Amino acid sequence: MIKHATVPEETMQRMLVYLRELDCMLREGKETFSSQELAEILHMNPAQVRKDFSYFGGFGKRGVGYETEAMVRELRAILNLNRTWRIALIGVGNIGSALLKNPELRRQGFDIVLAFDNSPRVIGKRVGGVTVEDVADLAARVQAEKVELAIIATPVEAAPGVADVVIESGIKGILCFAPCQLHVPEGVRVVPVDIPMALGQLVYRLEEQ
Amino acid sequence: MIKHATVPEETMQRMLVYLRELDCMLREGKETFSSQELAEILHMNPAQVRKDFSYFGGFGKRGVGYETEAMVRELRAILNLNRTWRIALIGVGNIGSALLKNPELRRQGFDIVLAFDNSPRVIGKRVGGVTVEDVADLAARVQAEKVELAIIATPVEAAPGVADVVIESGIKGILCFAPCQLHVPEGVRVVPVDIPMALGQLVYRLEEQ
Numbered sequence: 001m002i003k004h005a006t007v008p009e010e011t012m013q014r015m016l017v018y019l020r021e022l023d024c025m026l027r028e029g030k031e032t033f034s035s036q037e038l039a040e041i042l043h044m045n046p047a048q049v050r051k052d053f054s055y056f057g058g059f060g061k062r063g064v065g066y067e068t069e070a071m072v073r074e075l076r077a078i079l080n081l082n083r084t085w086r087i088a089l090i091g092v093g094n095i096g097s098a099l100l101k102n103p104e105l106r107r108q109g110f111d112i113v114l115a116f117d118n119s120p121r122v123i124g125k126r127v128g129g130v131t132v133e134d135v136a137d138l139a140a141r142v143q144a145e146k147v148e149l150a151i152i153a154t155p156v157e158a159a160p161g162v163a164d165v166v167i168e169s170g171i172k173g174i175l176c177f178a179p180c181q182l183h184v185p186e187g188v189r190v191v192p193v194d195i196p197m198a199l200g201q202l203v204y205r206l207e208e209q
Numbered sequence: 210m211i212k213h214a215t216v217p218e219e220t221m222q223r224m225l226v227y228l229r230e231l232d233c234m235l236r237e238g239k240e241t242f243s244s245q246e247l248a249e250i251l252h253m254n255p256a257q258v259r260k261d262f263s264y265f266g267g268f269g270k271r272g273v274g275y276e277t278e279a280m281v282r283e284l285r286a287i288l289n290l291n292r293t294w295r296i297a298l299i300g301v302g303n304i305g306s307a308l309l310k311n312p313e314l315r316r317q318g319f320d321i322v323l324a325f326d327n328s329p330r331v332i333g334k335r336v337g338g339v340t341v342e343d344v345a346d347l348a349a350r351v352q353a354e355k356v357e358l359a360i361i362a363t364p365v366e367a368a369p370g371v372a373d374v375v376i377e378s379g380i381k382g383i384l385c386f387a388p389c390q391l392h393v394p395e396g397v398r399v400v401p402v403d404i405p406m407a408l409g410q411l412v413y414r415l416e417e418q
Contacts (some may be wrong), residue, residue, distance in 0.1 A: 016409045024365070024389045029231075041390055079413045094310045099305035099404070102334075108405045130378060149411060151262070173411040175404075179313075180233045181250055191410045193402065195308070195384075196317045199296075200225045202382040203401045204288045 012079070013053050017042060018052070019075040034065040044150070066099075081109055088114040088147045090162050091154030092132050095177055099151060100128030102148050112151070113159045114141055117187050133163070139169040156180050163190075214225070220261050226251060227261070228284040234277050243274040278357075290318055297323040297356045297380070299371050300363030301331050301341050304386055308338030308360060321360070323350055346370070348378040362386045372399075 014137075017161075021041055025033060035053065039046040040047040057077055078080040090098055099105065100112055106147035117123055125132050133141060149188040152159050152174060161195045166174060167188055174190045176182055178199065182190050210362055234242060244262065244413050248255035264277075265287055285291040298305055298321050299328060308314065325344040326332055342350060350356075359375040361383060368387035375383060376397055383399045385391055388406065391399050412414050 012413050013410065015405065016406050016413070019409075020388050020403065020406060021390055027365075040340050041392075050305040079409055080415060081409060081412070083413055085408070094307035096302075099304045102404075105405060105408075106409075108410050110405065119338075131240055148415070149267055149408070156235075173415050175407055181230055183250075189415065191407045192402060193407050195311075195402060196314060196319065197225050197229060198384055198400045198402050199294070199314075199358070200228075200288055200290060201222070201293055201318050202384055202398055203290070204221050204225075206289060206357070206398065208384050 007055060012054060014044075014048075015075055015079055018049070019072065019079065019081070022072045022075065026072060031068055033068055033071075036064075042158065057163060061186065062091050072079055084109050084111050085149050086145065086147045087112045087149045088116065088138070088142050088145075088155060088166075089130075089151045089175075090116045090135060090138070091152060091158070092117045092125075092127055093153060093155075096153035097127050098150075099153065100130055102128075109132045110149075113145055115148055116141075126165045135165075138165055142166075142169040142171060149175070149178070151175045152182075216264060220264060223253075223257075223261055224284055224288055227289070228281065228288065228379055229260070231277055231281045231284065234296055235281060241274045242276055242277055242280075244373075246274075259284070271304060293318050293320050294358050295354065295356045296321045296349070296358045297325065297351050297354075297375075298339075298360045298362060299325045299344060299375070300367070300386075301326045301334070301336055301362075304360060305360075305362035306336050308362065310336075314370060318360075324355055340392075346376050351375075351378040351380060358378065358382045358384070360384045360386070361391075365389050 007149050008195045011102055013120050018038065021038060035049040036046045039049045042199060056074065089099060092115050100115060105112065115127060115130045115132045116138050117132050118135045122132050146172065150171045152162055154162050156178040159176065159180055160182060162182065163174060167184060172188050174182065176190055179194050184190055227247065230247060240329050244258040245255045249252060263393045266282065266303060297318055301324050309324060315353050321339060324336060324341045325347050326337045327340050327344045331341050357380065359380045361371055363371050365387040365404065368385065368389055369391060371394065372391045376393060382395065384400055385401050386405050393399055395409065
């Protein structure tokens with residue numbers, strides 16, 4: 001059993017990047033790969049790749065390299081991705097609806113089982129197979145349905161209040177599409193997905209070329 | 210005039226984070242702030258905040274702090290965000306449609322002026338005020354409309370081919386929702402938005418609590 005707490009944050013992040021690339025290789029039917037190949041695709045140092053892999057025991061064979069499928073399985077186990085995570089979505093607007101309709105999330109083990117909104121125009125509607133419920137019932141429903149993660153896709157003004165309710169319901173992980181810093185207690189993890197900020201990353205050096 | 214090329218990547222990234230937080234402050238009517246306050250909200254070191262701000266000349270006044278609105282204006286100029294960027298979206302599925310319908314992007318200076326798909330069921334439709342065109346016409350339309358950025362929101366299998374056409378059309382910045390590594394020439398910038406990977410970041414330490 002690997003003690004995740006001893007693995008640096010940066011290594012865990014890179015594991016996710018490796019997994020994504022190996023998933024691509026699998027789709028393309030590539031059964032084995034070398035650390036050299038993987039490093040080249042990702043513009044990384046091969047020694048770094050080998051070091052990261054060795055963190056979790058050596059899986060490679062000299063002259064053959066690594067088996068893609070075995071490595072994907074191993075990475076999924078390391079990353080807690082070899083199981084299904086039950087998710088509550090709050091805010092069924094454009095982005096929220098898109099997530100509910102996205103079969104790829106479920107395929108990767110992220111199952112949005114509850115959806116909430118505060119608008120009577122949306123509550124009761126069925127979106128992507130899930131019936132939208134009143135956000136006032138969130139805490140009770142999250143506990144009844146044993147939900148572990150939340151996705152907040154509300155307007156930015158509503159996000160901090162929603163986050164408070166989500167945290168009170170016992171959820172420890174929040175994916176947040178609202179462009180604001182959530183104030184959360186120790187032990188709660190927030191990962192932002194901020195599309196304007198991603199576009200911002202794209203342009204800040206663009207005029208210099 | 211600031212020479213962006215001399216500013217470390219990490220500083221530019223933090224500038225985006227500062228801007229996002231100051232935008233929040235503006236919405237809440239907070240007219241001034243101190244580096245101490247901003248640092249606390251962002252769980253950063255105040256000395257780091259001051260150092261980053263000093264990169265671009267000192268804007269703060271002793272005892273008063275910084276004026277939020279002036280600082281937002283300054284950061285937008287530094288980050289190339291004091292203008293409108295014309296964008297082509299490729300792939301009008303769930304996520305693509307959500308982006309076209311999102312008024313926040315336009316408000317922040319990101320204007321999706323062209324949308325493309327390869328499905329006859331979607332081509333010709335109007336989504337969020339934009340008429341979806343045939344992806345076969347991309348290069349000509351991008352040049353005619355002086356588009357500078359692309360958002361790729363196609364299925365993963367189509368993304369590399371679409372990226373090639375986008376790059377040939379002269380676009381230098383790509384926001385990519387497809388979970389794969391794009392191979393792009395020097396001078397082209399790709400920023401990924403990978404929702405399953407963001408959920409992955411959320412869960413890899415979650416069971417240890």
